[in-house]
Amino acid sequence: QVQLVESGGGLVKPGGSLTLSCAASGFTFREYYMSWIRQTPGRGLEWVAYITSTGSSIYYADSVKGRFTISRDNAKNSVYLQMNNLRADDTAVYYCAREGDTSSWYWDYWGQGSLVTVSS
Amino acid sequence: QSVLTQPPSVSGAPGQRVTISCRGSSSNFGAGYDVNWYRHLPGEAPKLLIFGDNRRPAGVPARFSGSKSDSSASLAITGLQAEDEGDYYCQSSDTTLRAIFGEGTRVTVL
Numbered sequence: 001q002v003q004l005v006e007s008g009g010g011l012v013k014p015g016g017s018l019t020l021s022c023a024a025s026g027f028t029f030r031e032y033y034m035s036w037i038r039q040t041p042g043r044g045l046e047w048v049a050y051i052t053s054t055g056s057s058i059y060y061a062d063s064v065k066g067r068f069t070i071s072r073d074n075a076k077n078s079v080y081l082q083m084n085n086l087r088a089d090d091t092a093v094y095y096c097a098r099e100g101d102t103s104s105w106y107w108d109y110w111g112q113g114s115l116v117t118v119s120s
Numbered sequence: 121q122s123v124l125t126q127p128p129s130v131s132g133a134p135g136q137r138v139t140i141s142c143r144g145s146s147s148n149f150g151a152g153y154d155v156n157w158y159r160h161l162p163g164e165a166p167k168l169l170i171f172g173d174n175r176r177p178a179g180v181p182a183r184f185s186g187s188k189s190d191s192s193a194s195l196a197i198t199g200l201q202a203e204d205e206g207d208y209y210c211q212s213s214d215t216t217l218r219a220i221f222g223e224g225t226r227v228t229v230l
Contacts, residue, residue, distance in 0.1 A: 004165075039160075044209065044222070044224040045160070045209055045224070046221065047218060047219035047220070050219070059218055095165065095166065097166075100168070100171055100177075104154075104171070104172075105153075105213045105218070107166075107168065108168050108171070108177060109165075109168075110165040110166045112163075112164070112165050113165065
C-alpha cells in the first residue's frame with residue numbers, strides 16, 4: 001500500500017535551517033508529482049511547494065519563496081524540503097503528499113506529518 | 121486570509137444530511153478550476169474525499185458527494201455517522217496562487 005513517511009522535524013531558532021525528508025513506498029515514485037503542505041496552528045492547511053516527477057518544474061507559495069527548496073531523489077524514492085531563514089510563522093506540521101493525477105493539483109495520499117517548531 | 125470561504129462549523133444528528141459550502145471567485149472556481157475535498161482528523165493524515173468537483177476515490181462511501189456551480193461548491197454528507205466528525209477542507213487552484221485551501225469546517229455529530 002502507498003506509504004509516505006516524513007522525518008526531520010524539530011525545534012529550531014528563528015533564522016535557523018532544517019531539512020525535512022519524505023520516504024515513499026508502495027507505488028512507482030518516479031512517475032508522480034509531489035508536494036509539501038503544512039498545517040499551521042489555527043490557520044488550517046497551506047500548500048508550500050510542488051515538484052514534478054523529474055524535478056524539471058518546481059513551484060513555491062509566496063510565503064516561502066526564496067527561503068525553502070524542494071527536491072527529490074527518484075533513486076531513493078524520497079522528496080525533501082530544505083527550509084532556511086525560518087520564522088515563527090513557519091511553525092507547523094508539514095505533510096508530504098502525492099498528486100493524484102499529473103498536473104491535477106489534488107493529493108490522494110498524505111503522510112502523517114512532521115512537526116516543525118520555530119522558537120527562541 | 122483564505123480565498124476560499126467555508127463556514128466554521130456545521131452539525132447534525134446521526135442519520136441526517138449536512139452540507140458544507142465553499143465560496144470561491146472568478147480566479148478559481150469561476151476560471152474553471154476543480155474543487156477537491158479533504159477530511160482531517162487530529163494526529164492523522166488528511167484524507168481525500170472528493171476530487172474533480174464530484175468524483176469519489178475508491179473506498180470513499182457514496183454518502184459523500186460534491187458539487188460545484190459558478191463560484192461556489194459544496195460537500196454533502198448523507199446518513200451522518202459519528203465517525204464523520206472532523207475538519208473538512210475544500211481546495212482548488214487559482215490563477216495566481218497555485219493551490220489554495222478553504223479555512224476548514226468542523227463537523228460535529230450531535
